[in-house]
Amino acid sequence: MKLSEETCEACRADAPKVTDDELAIMIREIPAWSPVVRDGILQLERIYTFRNFADALAFTNRVGAIAEEAGHHPAILTEWGKVTVTWWSHKIRGLHRNDFILAARTDALFCTDPD
Amino acid sequence: MKLSEETCEACRADAPKVTDDELAIMIREIPAWSPVVRDGILQLERIYTFRNFADALAFTNRVGAIAEEAGHHPAILTEWGKVTVTWWSHKIRGLHRNDFILAARTDALFCTDPD
Numbered sequence: 001m002k003l004s005e006e007t008c009e010a011c012r013a014d015a016p017k018v019t020d021d022e023l024a025i026m027i028r029e030i031p032a033w034s035p036v037v038r039d040g041i042l043q044l045e046r047i048y049t050f051r052n053f054a055d056a057l058a059f060t061n062r063v064g065a066i067a068e069e070a071g072h073h074p075a076i077l078t079e080w081g082k083v084t085v086t087w088w089s090h091k092i093r094g095l096h097r098n099d100f101i102l103a104a105r106t107d108a109l110f111c112t113d114p115d
Numbered sequence: 116m117k118l119s120e121e122t123c124e125a126c127r128a129d130a131p132k133v134t135d136d137e138l139a140i141m142i143r144e145i146p147a148w149s150p151v152v153r154d155g156i157l158q159l160e161r162i163y164t165f166r167n168f169a170d171a172l173a174f175t176n177r178v179g180a181i182a183e184e185a186g187h188h189p190a191i192l193t194e195w196g197k198v199t200v201t202w203w204s205h206k207i208r209g210l211h212r213n214d215f216i217l218a219a220r221t222d223a224l225f226c227t228d229p230d
Contacts, residue, residue, distance in 0.1 A: 053179070053182065053188045054179075054183060057175075061176070064168070064169075068168060068169060074194075076192070078179070078190070078192075078193065079188065079190045
């Protein structure tokens with residue numbers, strides 16, 4: 001099953017972080033994403049580019065919609081022609097499998113952009 | 116005239132940056148904003164807090180609307196319950212009077228929030 005088709009599970013404070021091996025495997029499905037460490041927390045980040053501000057903001061809203069649906073929320077930085085999306089799991093201060101699922105779904109939003 | 120009621124002027128690469136004295140005066144009208152230096156560029160930044168993600172994203176869209184109207188675009192970081200807005204003028208790599216006007220207008224959006 002593709003990551004984007006998996007179901008997110010409830011993330012509790014004692015949920016397991018992804019292991020290095022799991023990360024190495026799952027990142028292959030979302031190769032445009034980079035693992036980044038910020039404030040000591042491992043996160044997944046990708047920059048999407050657009051033709052203008054309006055297209056960027058429209059994408060932000062689409063990402064917001066899947067976040068609300070999943071009950072899991074990223075940081076979304078909207079700028080002229082650019083949206084930076086960062087996923088991580090606040091409760092475990094790191095990456096859960098859910099983050100990879102949502103990253104894959106974010107990619108699917110971009111690929112299906114009517115533009 | 117209040118900053119929020121002033122008109123933005125076209126910002127060219129040779130437009131003047133605000134002086135320290137001008138900054139000290141104008142910041143009094145937008146006391147919740149902080150001058151920050153990022154990548155060597157002086158910017159204005161404020162964090163707004165909300166009850167949830169949806170309210171934060173709604174505010175992001177309202178900021179986006181005044182940005183489009185002014186033809187001047189900030190960086191807007193949308194997170195659960197929080198929006199960080201950063202204004203600066205790319206062309207002059209610093210702060211123009213326009214940024215203070217837009218910061219004041221951003222505050223007005225927040226103050227008039229029906230919630």
